[in-house]
Amino acid sequence: MRGRPSARTIGWIAALLVAAGAFTFGAVDEGPPKTNADRVRALAEDFACPVCAGQSVAESDVPVAREIRRQMAVWVDEGRSDAYIRDQLVAAYDVDIDYNPSGSGVTSLVWILPVLAAGGIAAVVVMMLRSGRSEQAQPAAGSQRRWRNAAVWTVAIVVVAGGAGLLVARSSGSRSAGGSVSGEIRVTSRELIFEAQQRLGTGDMDGAIAAYDEALELQPSSAEALTYRGWLTSRQGDLDTAAEYLDDAIAVDPAYPDARLFRAIVALEQGDGSAAAQELAAFDSLDPPPYAEELLAQSQVRERVAAARDADALAAVDALAALDERPAFSETDMDVPEALAAAEALAGRGDLLEAVQLLDWVLESRPGDPDVLAGRGWLLVRSGDPELLALGVEYLDAVLAADPSNPAGLVYRAFARWQQADIAGARADLEAFDRLDHRPPDLDRLVEDQGLRAAVSS
Template sequence: MSRRAAWLVVLLVSTGALVAAETAERPALTNADRVHDLAEDFACPVCQGQSIAESDAPVARTIRATIVRMVDEGATDAEVRDLLVTSFGEDIDYSPSGGGLTGLVWVLPVMVAAATAVGLVLAVRRWQGPTGDGLQPARQPLVLVGVVVVAVLAGVLVTRSTAGRGSSGSTSGDIRLSTRTLLIEAGVAPPAEAVDLYSEVLDIQPSNVEALAYRGWALWRGGDADAGRSDLEAAVELDPTYPDVRVFRASQRLSDDDFAGAAADLVALDSLEAAPIVADLVAQSHLRERVAGGLALNGEILAALELLDAGIEKDPEAASLLAERGWLLAGTGEFQLVELSLVSLDEAIRIEPDNPWALGYRALVNSVLLDRQEPALADAELFFSLPQRPTGLTDLLVAEGLGPAG
């Protein structure tokens, strides 16, 4: 085979390999993959040496949430880049656009490296002299042109591959159907399996706040507190109007003794149109009362009362909230506020005559603070006749001599 034919074979094989590599079908990226890749491609505008994916700065979280929403809405990578570059400037983009002079910058290094390699080969050939069969060394122009063509093609393909990826081929209807099925399965699955199912939903649709919130709740309850907190924070950042995550994060913050943060989530919840089951969950867990009690123990009586009043305004028939309000007022020790506490306790018992908190609190206020033993004993008797009684309150009544005789 002549040298010219050999070089043509090399050229064709190289070109074919590059084209095949470019046109070969790549594994489909999930939306979560695209979000992660895009976040890594942009610098945090207010950080030093951190990408959007790495930074926990508020602006980085906001940008991540924007990327999530755009990807799930079907935006291409180029559209996401255009928005972020327009908003924050070209310096934020770690990857070049692949067009104009920027594309040339990516092509030139490949061309220079190839030209250098060709120069070295030719120098060696000249040093070696003619070959034994009397033929001249390789046809230099043909070699140079062939290698440069391959180099240019390689540079163009590199530029195309780094300039951005297309959006996922899944339709929004398919995504909604598949994620809803997974969420239903997660709702009845054991905790560990539920976490995996929620993660699968987020791989398909990273902006699914329900999956993010419930995965955070499952992780936190399962003992992975840091991962749970991270998911709950991200869910609130993604959609501050999602009621469920406000309840979950308020519970988490209460457990962390962050009473002010828990109160803020409950106040935010009050402004939302939540499903009745959400309100039932808050009421049955006495979440608002426990947060208010924590605030009161920290000396923040006014904040505690405001939190309870916000709940009462939402539901004037909330007997347990009225009872807690009366107890906090009585706890001040101020005579006028103690008298006022009975107004709330009386209203609570009017609404719910067998409310154990209202009966127990009123018995203690009358006995200990107002020295009214007869009404106190009457309430205590009703309290101890109930089948379900709060343990701590039961112990307190017994300690104050209001337990059942004998």
């Protein structure tokens, strides 16, 4: 009969097993999130969608889950800790949102009770084994001591080596081949965006897209990377995906003009003139930088949006005209801006009477609407007929009597007074318009393009 292995042999075997286990763990464990995007994804999986059954924030696409994901991206990019994000969400949505219940308060029982139960069971089992063994007392005290020593060494080695293995795995989790042991291999998203721009300059679209993707991994809430990733996607013909990137960019930063401009272009290419007009209006309200204005001019977005808007509006009017009995304006899907655009389009093709009739039809449902009244007055002012011009001024007077700061009323009446050679009156209206806190950009452009400012100041 062979003797038992010595304590040293057992210790070595245990050390080898633990070392192998630690290295295996290090190789298999994914480690901490490598990028901010990874971290957002991991965090989103840790929280329950507040209004969905059994779905995490990462899985759900309801508005509240989307908003939480976007806010998580902002927090992560700001460098907030997981604990901070967890605290914020629990403070707002209660502990039910957290898939990992906290270790304090009543909720801690979720963790404590199973451990207590397992510990209790283990204690009972040990007690039973010991009592059974004591009934069969063995005299080999030396052998027992060796076994006890071996057990102590094994436990110590397991603890030390396991701890070391965990530390190594954690520190090397994001290390690439050739990387340092510290695991710090990141470049900034700004550098990646710069690299993408350079690649784009050399015509390397795939390389640019890859660089923007990397930038978004590091900083998922980068409006610039989202915008240009969306723009390049649209140039590859995938308009729906491009729209998603651009919508995300606008959600992150509604005041980023490039995103608005590209979204308008994509909407145009999707055949949605109304959405394109909205984005262009938003772009105009942002005081865009010169390069964006140049891009706008080159791509003729304004002209294309106007043409699409007019076409949409005329199609809506033609559809109404084709009906045996035209419904009331309030019973249609048309809104006031669309009606005004349709009236402009009708007037533009020479149907002044039809344009006026269209706005009268709107006024039946919305009597006294200042925008519609101003639009009707403006049609008459531009008719070239002195009598209609005077009538148009009456409409504009009515608008401004009700609201002296109505921007359209002020600009249109300034034009009317200019035509009537009332330069002082035109100047007064224009100065009142200039004093407004918020001047619609299209009216600003109208004033400049038609030379009104130069005319009244001379």
